[in-house]
Each structure stands twice: as C-alpha cells, then as structure tokens.
Amino acid sequence: MANRIKIKKGLQIPLLGESELTARGTVTSEFVRICPEDYPGVAPKLAVKVDDTVKAGSPLFYEKKHPEMVFVSPVSGVVTEIERGERRRILNIVVKADGTEEYIDFGKKSVASLSPEEVKKAILEAGLWFAIRQRPYDIVAVPNKQPRDIFVTGFDSSPLAPSYDFILEGQEADLQTGLDALAKLTAGNVYLSISSKTTNPALRQAKNAVITEFDGPHPAGNVGVQVNHLKPVNRGEVVWTLNALNVAMIGRVFNKGVADLTRTVALTGSEIKEKGYYNMLIGTELSSIFEGNVTEGISLRYISGNPLTGRKIEKNGVLRAYDAQVTVIPEGDDVHEAFGWASFSPKRYSAGGTYLQLKKKYRLDARMLGGPRAIIVSNEYDKVFPMDIFPEQLIKSTLAFNIEKMEQLGIYEVAPEDFALCEFVDTSKLELQRIIRTGLDMLRKEME
C-alpha cells in the first residue's frame, strides 16, 4: 500500500470545458514547428540549415554547452524556414513533412542490460532528454550532474487537466521501461506520485519506484509540491523531475528504438464544441482541430497547455513541447462589464468570499479583471501554496533579487508553475510566474 499524503491548501478552479474521455483520432499537419524557447535553460545552436533533409529523429539543434543534448525533428521532411526574432533569437524551426514517416533507427534496447551511461546516451541521442527537468532553476536537466533523486508525477491536477489514466492506456509497458531507465540514472530513488483517484494499474503498481498517493486540490499534482512533501531540495542538491507521460515517451525509445514524439492531447476549454483526445506529434499545427469546432463571433484565446501555465498561441499555432492539453477560452477583450467592483453577477468566479458563488462551473475569460497594485492583501498566496515556504516573502526577495534571502526562503525548491495559483488568486494582479522565471534565470547566471 502506497504512502498517502493529504494536501489541504490549494484550489480546484471549477472551469467549464473538461474533455470527455474519448479518443478522436490522429491529427497531422503539413508543417511542423519546433520552438527552442519551450525548453527552459537551453541555449540553442542550430544543427540544420534551410533546405536540409531530415528524418524523424534527426537533430535540429543542440544545447550550446552540452552538444550531446540534441533536439530532434518529430517528422521526416525538409527544413523550410528558421524563424528568428529580436537579436536573431530562434523562434521556430519549420519542417515540411514529406509524409513518409521515415524514422532514424536507434535500435531496441533492453534497459536491464544497459549501464547508466548507456541509458543516458540512448535518451540524449534520441532527443528526448528535454523530458527531464531539474530543480533548482526548473530547467532541462544538466546531463552531467548526478541527481539526488528523480521525481515523477503520475497525475495532472490543474484545471481541465488531461487524464493520465486515460492517456497511458496501452502505454503501460513503455511507462515501466521508462521508470526502469530512470532508476539507472540516480543513486537515490525514483519517486512516483499518484492521485487518490488514479486507476491505471501501470501507475498504481509500478515497479522500481517509490509510490506515494497524493490527495487534495491542485497543485497536488505539481511535481514541486510533491518534492517538497517527500524530500525537499536543499542548497547544492539537484533533483530531476518529469511527468508520467514523458516517462512513457522515454520508455518508447528503448522498446521501439525510435524517437517517437507523439502526444495524446486533451482538447479542452469552454469554447470547444467537440472535446476529446487527439494523437499528434509535438509541433503539429492545431488549426485543423479548431476549424469549425470553436465558438464563433467572439474573440478567443488559444492556449497550448492548461489555463494556468500554458502558452498563448495563435489559431494556427502548434502543440508545444511539454503540453498534453490544448485549451480554448474566451479572450474577453470585447467585453465591457460595468461596475465590476459592485457586481453581483453569478458569472464572476472568485476563490475568496467576496462574490457569491452560485454556479458549479464557470466560463472564465482571459481578462486581468483589475489593475496591477502593490501586494496588499495578506495570506492570499499561502492558501493555495502547499509547500513549507513563505510565497509572499520569496516573491518579494526575488523582486529585489536579494540572493541570500532567496536561498534562505527556498528559491531552489520552486518552479514558476508552483506560483500559478497564487497568480490566479492575486488581488494585486502581479505576474508572479514571470517574476519567478526571471529570478531563477538571473540566479542561475549568477551561480554558474
């Protein structure tokens, strides 16, 4: 029987638009775009030029300091464009799929017979290393550092989150292979956290991992919260974090011998008519699943990911690297709501008690619903931040970039996503995730 940890603080935002557990087939697109900025902490160096022919599994770019960490093309085809932004920053690498799905064969391997170095090499060369993130700094794991432990979250608790139970059906063997591979990479433990509602036996009865059951509202599924409750990160230590979907993806490279970047993606959100799960590659253009499937006549926000931590994309945007969810909500920039501060409207949702909450589910748009202010209300962040950390004090020290205070208050234990709920409930409408991301990046620069 797994250990059980009860999370009390947190918030399950009752959003409209949860996906039905229905598989709706595979989505492909002519062009596939890979965005290097999806990978935190990675300084991309191109490995291809425009007009180069690539196979699925050929490197498109690599990390400047760690050339062995490559990022590969999900399809076979031709590189048609490298889009750049300010200061020649690479925005997108566009690959035109030729439709042949020719994969580079890395060879099937049995994890049990491999040394840790060989396991690491297999993941790196297949371009799947990005699946492993590290704390501190919440970046793609630095491959030559030894992690104290590896933490895997087996469920997603965020609003409208995809069901890992459902996605992992049929991937049970890959998941176990992935866990076995990870177990080779650390001298410590692989911790797998499951929800009290988890039913998939591959998660519930996984081997080679310490299983803990978490019960409670979001962010119970955030790996950072789980680390903090199981074995917090101390100064000087490194832990690696992943979600179970990425573990299965790593498992696939050993079982199938190819870099298969297929994701099962939940299409969610109040503005989607036909919700469900689609199979697609990372980088696939999403316009075909939006076409005729969204509310007409209002301006919409398309999000790759969930409404708390996802990235805003255009209607013709692509599935971003870490996401297994696509959400469409109203943008709200065409709404003029009078006297919001005096409103008794049942459409407004608030986690606090300042609005009457009569509805069960809410259709929320992307408006800020207020102007930025100094931090005024106290105990607001704490209520949705189930870690042994003072969030407000940490935010303030990060804003001031007081490194000593940041360290003392636990900056090494957190990731921007841990502050997503704080940002949601914040009366002062501050961009907390951006503050933490910037702080972590600056801190890393300072320390390395």
Next chain:
Amino acid sequence: MKALRNYLDKIKPNFEEGGKLHWLHSTYDAFETFLFVPNITSRSGVHIHDARDSKRTMIIVVIALIPALLVGMYNVGLQHYMAIGQQASIWDMFLFGLLAMLPQLVVSYVVGLGIEFAIAQARKEEVAEGFLVSGILIPMILPVDTPLWMIAVATAFSVIFAKEVFGGTGYNVFNVALITRAFLFFSYPSKMSGDQVWVRTSDTFGVGGGNVVDSYSGATPLGQLATSEAANFSEFTFQGITGQSLSISDMFFGFIPGSMGEVSTFAIILGAILLIATGVGSWKTMLSVFLGGAVAIVITNLFAQNALMDMPMHYHFLLGGFAFGAVFMATDPVTSSRTEKGKWIYGFFIGLLAVAIRVFNPGYPEGMMLAILFMNAFAPLIDFYVVDANIKRRLKRVATAKTANE
C-alpha cells in the same frame, strides 16, 4: 451604459501619451476602471484571473463600515438633541448627524484622493484604492466637533508622510487613518480630548439650534472613569450627557458620547461579520486583539487599585475604540503582520497594550490608537521572526542532509 462606454472611448485619446489632457491620465483611468472592468487580457503567466481585485476588496471594507457610520450619524443627532433638551424624531436626529458628518467626509475624501490622484499621475501609475477606506475611517474616528481645516491638514499630512513617501498603498508602515488621528491628537489636544468635543452642541447648517441644558456634561464614559475618585468600580456609575445613567444596551447599540464610528459595538459586529465572511478581514487578528485585551483586563482586575483597574471586561470591550480598532484598524493587511502566526502575536499585543494604556495613563483614557500604531511599528519584526523560523528549518535540513551523506 453603452452610450457612456462610447463617450469614454471617444475622449480616451485625449488622455493617452501625447494627448492634450495626458496630465490627467491617472484620473481618467481611475474613473474608467471605476465604471468598467478593464478589458486588458493577460500577457504572461496565467490566462484566467480571479474576479477579486483591489477595488472589490476595498469596497467590501467600506460596506462593512456603513452600519457603524449610520448608527454613528443617528447617535450624533441623538446626543445633540439630548444636550439641548429638545424632542426630535429619529429622522431629525439622523439628518442632524448626516449634516454634521458629511462635510467631514467630503473634506477627508477631497484632500486625500486629490493628493493620491496627483501622486499617481506623477508616478505614472494607476490610482490605488487604499484611500477609499482611509477616507471614510478618518471622520469616523474623530470627535464630531473637529474643525474641517484640521481634518484637511491632518489628512494631507498623513497621506503624504505616512503613505506616499513610503511608496503608496501597500508600502506604508503605519495605518493612514490612525496617523491622521494621532497627528491631530498631538497637535491640537484641546480639540481632540476632554469633555467638550464629543457632542455637537451648536447647530449644523441652521438645523437643531438651541441652548444646552443645565445638567449637560459631554464627558465620554471612559473619560468619566479616568477622572473618577471612586475607589472601586462598584461605587461608580456611567452617566449620559444629561446625567442619566447608561445601561449596557446603550453602550452596545452606541447611544453614548464618543467618536462617531466607535460608539456602536452592535454595528461594528455587523461589519466584522461581513469582513470575516468575505475573508477580507482576518478573524485571527480580531480574535487575538480581544484575547490580548482579556488577559490584560484579568490581570488589572486582580490587582485593582482604583475604579479604572477594576472595570470588568465587558465594559472594556464595549467602550471607547476597542472593538472598532480590533475590527477595522488592526486588520489593515498592509500595516499588520503579514504571516498567520504573526497575526496572533500582533493582535494579542494590541489588545494588551490598549488596555494597559487605558488603565495606567490617566492623561489619555483611550489606548487603542496608540496601541495599534505601536504594534504597526513592530509588525515587520514579528514577521521577521516567524519567517526566520522557516529559514532556520531549511538550514537545519541542509546540515542533516550533509551529515547523512558523509
């Protein structure tokens, strides 16, 4: 509403950068966001936001203050007509109070908000809503006869020197409304204490003229007790302004002389219920103020040497600004402790000190204002120790992790 929206959209360019009226941009923005929820959508981070914003928070506090404000207005009229010995209907009394109160409210808001708007413009920021609450609190904690020019000077002083020099709403160390009162108390003590300031005996805008009855005395209950020669509380009775004895229910419902907002414990409880139900005010702070007060009262009662030390607990809580301070002043999140453990300590010492000042300082029978201001100064220190415990725990964890590895 649509016509108004169109009008706002039409005049908006004037206030943008380069427009003729750009120097009023913050003012325009304040009015626009007052009328309509801004439809700016999120650019980074979360895509959805909680409907609660700073305006909603402040308006809840203002609504919570309204019962105390209304009862206070009525009581100003009640005390006035009692003092001049005339019969008047409830509505006349209320009207008199309203007329007495309104100029003070207007002065406080005009001066305070005027400064806030100007400074927000200079800083190119949005106007913060903090003064919406301070502006209504200020007349509620002052004697009704405070001259308007004094309110103007004190409000200007406290908005500028207690708030804006520290960076504006959210950065102030001391409660703005209490600094206003403290400024007046130390600058014009004769207008802020004693027997003559708590009841308006003259007419207001020609309403309620008359001569004070012979038996009139305007001392507040706490003032009476502080100057009393009685050796213990049982020899003492509280008197109303015409010499009638005051019952517990008079004190509970607020029919006694005193600052307008502070008299009615009943109305304050209504406000407290709203603040706690909406989560805007911290019940921990409120409760701990009363706990701290209770401890101090039990001790002074035990070692009672005079009537003031002997005063039972319920009188302490019903009289003066104790309840008002606990509910509306101590809970100000900016100047209070920001950690939950800290709030218990912070509130406890406010209650303790308020009673101590009340009982042991004969020159100043009401200690709530000074107790809260004093603890405002200590709130950051309390937080420091609460947070430091967390830091120590983290450091200890590093140490044990190291020894385990060796």
